[in-house]
Amino acid sequence: MTETAPSPLLGLPGAVADEGGIAAWHYGQPLAEQRTAIERGAVFDRSDRDVITITGAPRLEWLHSLSTQHLTSLKPFEGTETLFLSPTGRIEHHANVFDDGETVWLDTEPGAGEALLKFLQLMKFRTEVDIVDATGEWALLTVTLGAEDSSPEPVHQPVPVAKFAAKDLAAVPTAVLPGKAVPDMGWIRRTDALGVHTVDWMVPRDDSLPGTVEQMEQAPAGSWAFDALRVAAKLPRFGVDTDEKTVPHEVAAWLASAVHLDKGCYRGQETVAKVHHLGQPPRRLVRLHLDGSTEPPPAHGTPVTLGEKEIGSIGTAVQHYEDGQIALALLKRSAAEKPDQEFETGGQTAVQ
Known part of the structure; x- marks a missing residue:
């Protein structure tokens, strides 16, 4: 994977870098950042996440055959999550998934992208897909709109359709970020993962990033605040809240959002089915x-x-x-x- 450069958002006032020196840990008031994110909305710098893109006509069918999620029903501008398992059903990789009609975007934990990229390249065989490390070109922001936001509720659809409906940023920015000035770039998906209206926003990783955040008129927030809100929402981080022995049924949030219990024919599926029907994790x-x-x-x-x-x-x-x-x-x-x-x-x- 491309070595991730420090986030341009570290140049914002009060920014304190995280342990890896890539993204912001906080901007001077980590507890206040949490409250602001819930009550009025904030922009979380998650530009330390690894990003992989996959193009080619069979991209969804190919990923469907490798992972736990039902991806052949994923429509353009929809997003979901998926897991890649070992032959014995242990979680080896987790990724958020978004398809823009031409490209599948996978974002995963900092440092986890290299292993996922190697796995996908090994499993490509003769499938006509192109797998690219896009970490150096794109950065992920997570935006909470706050409890006072009046935008419509997200559409939560049952599997096999994607768990979260999302739309093209360029087409309907005001429907996703009402009242916010957003540039015509990247893509956006709605997740509501933190218990309030929440979107993930993939934007170019360049010097314009601070200006992009300023245009949104939302307070910046760091990883301390994000971790606090995700722990409160019982959302795990791969490799931090899981280990090499973890099976999907041990993580309720992922069992609900990343595993299709009725699809078969993927690595580790036998263990998933056995635990689901016959046993307990x-x-x-x-x-x-x-x-x-x-x-x-x-x-x-x-x-x-x-x-x-x-x-x-x-x-x-x-x-x-x-x-x-x-x-x-x-x-x-x-x-x-x-x-x-x-x-x-x-x-x-x-x-x-």
Whole structure:
């Protein structure tokens, strides 16, 4: 993959870079950024995400045969999510998907794109598709419109049709971002992933990016605020809230949005069907509320214990503007099914 350059949005006032030095962690007031995003709307800098494009007539049929989602029914300007599994049903890759009628766009976690690109190239065989690393040319912004936004509710459609309806930015910008000045470029998909009206917006990665954000008249927000809102919404990050053993049924959000339980003939499908019809997953991803007795929140990988027994580990732990310290954790199913049980992690008491 192309080595991602630092985001031009790091030049905005108050910007503090994230650990990778690519995108903004916050702009000086991370808790206020969360509240603003929910109440009035904000622009999250997610330009650290890896981007892959796929062109060619059989692109959707080819991806359909490789992944968990029913992609042959994906219409132009619709988006969804999908997983790519190992032969034993473990999650190897996660990607958001958008098709503009000519190109499929995949965006995935920072650093995860290289492995996904190699996998797709290996699985191409003689299929007439072109797979391109587009990380260096395009950047993802996520925009919340706020609780006060009066735009129409998104269309949530059942699989096999895409989970989220989306439209071409150039065709109907005012329908997606009402009252916002948006340039005629890139594409936009509506997700409402964070519990308020939310869109993902793919724009050119160049020096015009700060001006693009300023035109929208929305406050900038960083990854701290985004992580806090996604943890509150129980949305995982691949490779952070999951590990090499994770199967789709352990992650309820992805089982609902990225897995078509009636399609077959893809790698790992046998495990998905077996767990769905005959068994239970060994673990579950849950949201924990921490007592906040220590600062900062527990680090990634911190064990979660019940008495003297380790029953899981922390994925993402954050400080939320209303809920205090919250976290996503993969716990053994027997523990996760006891919602009133108190756990210990990082010197704190935690409950679901």
